[in-house]
Amino acid sequence: MRPARGEQHPHPLEPGSPSAPGRRDAGPHRGHPLRNRAARVHLACRIRGRRSHFCGLDGHLRHGRPAREDALEPPRHPGPGRQEGSEGVILKQFWNEQVQQYSYLLGCPGAGEAIVIDADRNVEQYIAAAAAERLRIVHVTETHIHADYLSGSRELAQRTGSNLWLSAEGGPDWQYTFTTPEHKPLRDGDTIQIGGVTVQVWHTPGHTPEHISFLIHENGVLQGAMTGDFIFVGDVGRPDLLENAANMKGTAEPGARRLFQSVQRFAALPDHILIWPAHGAGSACGKSLGGVPVTTLGYEKATGWAWRISDENKFVEEVLAGQPEPPFYFKMMKHLNKVGPDPRPAVDALPRSSSLAEFEAARQRGAVVLDVRPSAMYLREHIRGSLHIPIYAMFAQYVGWLVDFQEEVILIASDEASAKQAATYMAYIGWDRATMWFGEDILRTYERAGHELVTTADLQACDVPKDAVWIDVRGRNERLGQNIPDAVGITLGEMVVRKDEIPQGKRLAISCQGGTRSPIGVSVAERLGHDVLNVRDGYLGFLTCQGRQKVSV
Template sequence: MVVQQFFIPGIAHSSYLIGAEQTCAIVDPARDVGRYIDAASDLGLAITHILETHLHADFVSGHLDLAEATGARIYAPKAGACAFAHEPVAEGAQFSIGGIRMDVLDTPGHTPEGVTYVATDLSRGNEPFAIFPGDTLFVGDVGRPDLFPGRAQELAAHLHENLHTKILALPDHCMVFPAHGAGSLCGRSMGSMRFSTIGYERRYNTPLTIADREEFIHSLTEDMPPAPDHFARCSEINRQGPAQVSTLPVIRGMKPAEFRRHAEQDDTIVVSIRNYATFGGQHIPGSYHIDLAGNFSTFAGWVLPPDKDILLVTDSPAQAREAVTMLRRVGLDRTIGYLEGGTHAWVMAGYPTDHVHQLSPEETHAMILEGRATLVDVRTPEEYAEDHVEGAINIMAMDLRTRYTDLAPDQPVIMMCRTGHRSSLACSILKQKGFSEVYNAAGGITGYRAAGYS
């Protein structure tokens, strides 16, 4: 018997291979499915099952691509009413993967249709050794129930019941393999450990220690972190069945003239994925900036319109291909090209560029002290409440798409986040809205505090 975890940073997604004898299943696969095929091959196992715990809101699943590549059957929650060929499963369903018995529990709460797969290794005994709860239970947290408008109270109540009557009824030694870890927005405060046990979570998981139903509901429906835009569309993409990756556009390099012709179309956007200092030095006017070194997939899914073709400005063709994979994870499937030669080739062709001045901590402090600019802290309200520079106003970077009207476009503004990544995204949004004097606090509040400024 073997369990292998696959972790994707940024979206903090965990998927799994579980197998015995000559067969295996993949649980909650990502869209780039080659990793699973290679791992199964290395282990000498055939992928025969694909298990979906729920309709994921934060990423587009690879179930159809993996089924096409392997011939494996997809198992998905019956309550999800999925539109693709699959085996619908619900409470009481049971099937085998080699010598492993899988039992299904209905565990709605994070989503209306969620299930948990309970694994028992029959070669060793009749007690379950692991669960795959999807987003029902995390290490140190539980799935947020507030992603469906008007249903947060109802789903939180279901979550409380299912956790206490089903999940916590399992033996303490039973391992927990969740679909996410620290960094995911599918919960409030997940731990950095990527797996746990029922016994450990029973003792140390804060939401699980709240026995009172009403208190539990209140704790999960008030002051929750904001949910990215793509959360509202990925669930339906996964229910209908995503477009298979083999059918999507193949990105190609474009010379500056061709790139410019495409960029001028109303159905096309330009996204720079280079580091924020390089973007600040020179970029194509009107482009978005999402630093590939930051939480790229999440921020892209949050702010980029899904109905537009995407052109990339990158440091290399390899970086462009990496970005395409990360964009597809959040359902952005229309990346058609990248600028050959980058901005150097662009200016050599005589085309215009724009700039965002990057401020050192010392320069940032001087401008604040002299009252020469409005300081905008573009982090979450929770981060802002924990620590912020006195006088800073709090508008999340992603909210500036609409809340730019809270600021004066003809007045200097400094964008600040934790490190400089989100604030550069904020700068690019304000530039699109016609702001003329936009500054990025390089190093963010981390660098500002490290320089000794309070």
């Protein structure tokens, strides 16, 4: 079902691949075939009532950074009916590292119009990108009711006066429940016009019942598809989230069967079309998402496991097996996006405080003290009972795992920029209850008031005391075939709900793969009342000191 181990399949957008579109250097992201490239495919944009304009649809596919802002050059040899020197249609792809999510702006300068697909809450980025290209956002849409981040579609439509197109597929239980004057329903076969580019709606259920994809046509020719959480690079969207994250029992298997039918329908489309997904590597919306930001249908059909299974029962078994643990906040995201998200609060409004009285009053109210400083600083000294999540690529997801939606949060940060960055990242998942932030001076004030700060032992795996109990906080798929003998395996985000499985009265050695996640686990275990130490090199360090090779699965 999957390529044999060691079998090489060059990606169609890698250099030397016969189906690779033209590409050029995109800057500092090296070492990955598309982290330093921009893929390009050309469309003609035929504006009704005007002469034909050439439109070069430049993917601007930059992994890890916002879309380009510069104008696009026309191709050297325009096709029949196309004219040299005319303007280009612009496709900009925006990458949100915190939720591993792609969103898109598609615009035709000849018409002066643009559509935004799957917007996150940073709506200013789309408004700015459109303005830079002298485009007016006239349509906003999304592929489904998202579960992993809070949608910005409603706010963007209100801010720009755009039509808000939302799926009306999936039956009465799967409809958006908010209505606005901008809200318009979308069904299979509907089309949205952006100048001379036609965006066609396909109902692609499976990941969710209401899920739709957008086929991009020019002059009657299908050029690509924005597939949301249906087709990823190297994977397809998981159909079990409604059951395993939202507790909608009995939905996983029927969803898997609908997903199989959607895959079979999509497989009949031409191999050459480009696929622009809504998520990349690190997302919990699938189990094996690739790290490149675009693919082709032909490549996926040739190499992707889902496309190589013709038996529905085998597909169902495979797609439901080995899915990662869904973060707890997914259920709340699904609800908020269904009823209509509120606008994002202004991060500049987050006040700083140096008052110990305010700090203690917030803690008395039940506020979570969230220490977002680098882990080395937290381990060296911190306030007992604080939750530590450093600002890195998974920050928002672990906030969603470990902080309840209703809880007030006060931040301890190294500086103002870090505090505001943390509040911004929390807002991507709708965690808007950060009320103030404190600098490191609160530690000195706390100490002068007679309170003791905590220093956590930070040891290499080889130096962990023999009597310590290892707590392995890696995900269950990471632990398969790569276990630490006698360690208690509890996925980091599940430590609180599985607290009864953590041994009492023992010193705990908190370990992950290489030392990034374990300090978060240290803070969780300490908040639960345990004596802890951090294993700075994790499972990789354990292998080194055991003289063993890493076991592959």
